[in-house]
Amino acid sequence: MDAKIVVNSVKKNFNALPVVDGVDFTVADGEFVAIVGPSGCGKSTLMKIVAGFERPDQGAVSIDGQPLTKPGPKGIVISQHGSVFPWLTVQQNLMFGLNSGSDSEKAALADHYAEMVGLKGFENAYPHELSGGMLKRAEIARALVVKPEILYMDEPFSALDALMNLKMRNELLRVLAEERHTVLLITHDVEEAIYLADRILVLSPRPTRIQASFRVDHAHPRKLSHPDLLQLKEDILAQLGLSGL
Numbered sequence: 001m002d003a004k005i006v007v008n009s010v011k012k013n014f015n016a017l018p019v020v021d022g023v024d025f026t027v028a029d030g031e032f033v034a035i036v037g038p039s040g041c042g043k044s045t046l047m048k049i050v051a052g053f054e055r056p057d058q059g060a061v062s063i064d065g066q067p068l069t070k071p072g073p074k075g076i077v078i079s080q081h082g083s084v085f086p087w088l089t090v091q092q093n094l095m096f097g098l099n100s101g102s103d104s105e106k107a108a109l110a111d112h113y114a115e116m117v118g119l120k121g122f123e124n125a126y127p128h129e130l131s132g133g134m135l136k137r138a139e140i141a142r143a144l145v146v147k148p149e150i151l152y153m154d155e156p157f158s159a160l161d162a163l164m165n166l167k168m169r170n171e172l173l174r175v176l177a178e179e180r181h182t183v184l185l186i187t188h189d190v191e192e193a194i195y196l197a198d199r200i201l202v203l204s205p206r207p208t209r210i211q212a213s214f215r216v217d218h219a220h221p222r223k224l225s226h227p228d229l230l231q232l233k234e235d236i237l238a239q240l241g242l243s244g245l
């Protein structure tokens with residue numbers, strides 16, 4: 001597979017605070033890479049750099065071989081904070097990012113993606129009329145409708161309750177089975193990373209570097225109780241200094 005994202009010797013300080021201390025990795029086209037690391041190690045900073053929202057002090061990021069200097073049209077970020085407009089309906093939110101096509105074409109596309117994430121019948125609902133999980137699905141649909149090549153997900157499900165979190169993992173896998181995207185996921189949830197990703201990068205404490213990398217060679221749907229995956233969880237937790245939990 002071709003390299004979609006190449007991160008090359010990226011370093012970042014905030015004033016005198018070293019945060020990212022030389023990070024290198026590549027994400028292949030269509031690959032799902034999860035990044036886990038201790039709280040405050042610099043995960044979000046790294047994600048912002050890889051998505052083009054923050055400039056590294058040293059090193060570079062390229063997307064499809066082109067240097068990244070600002071947020072590009074190929075990527076879209078889904079974060080824990082949410083991005084839907086409260087004053088627009090689900091359909092209007094989904095139509096917002098679409099630049100081409102007639103209004104009826106945009107509405108049809110918006111409805112298609114609303115249905116894909118299980119929001120059929122809620123196209124005309126406003127965000128405050130949705131549950132937390134439905135709102136998160138609306139956000140995912142809003143990201144997908146613009147057909148991004150890269151999905152940057154920063155703790156996308158962390159504000160949801162545990163059951164909805166599990167449900168959303170499956171929703172995301174279902175969508176990815178239908179439409180392949182390159183995904184970079186930041187999470188502090190090791191099981192979430194094991195359930196979803198093709199590869200898991202473990203970051204060290206701040207100033208962060210890549211401490212370990214694990215490939216997850218199991219077909220979906222995965223059973224987290226599988227002995228290989230239990231061992232993988234143990235190995236990742238050991239890297240994080242949390243073994244035996």
Ligand SMILES: Nc1ncnc2c1ncn2[C@@H]1O[C@H](COP(=O)(O)OP(=O)(O)OP(=O)(O)O)[C@@H](O)[C@H]1O
Pocket residue numbers: 014019037038039040041042043044045046188206
């Ligand atoms: N814009 C900024 N200006 C100054 N310091 C910053 C800025 N953004 C992040 N930092 C600092 O960089 C460090 C890493 O923050 P970052 O949010 O990247 O970590 P994180 O691993 O995502 O944290 P968490 O796991 O708690 O979400 C923190 O010490 C934070 O205070």
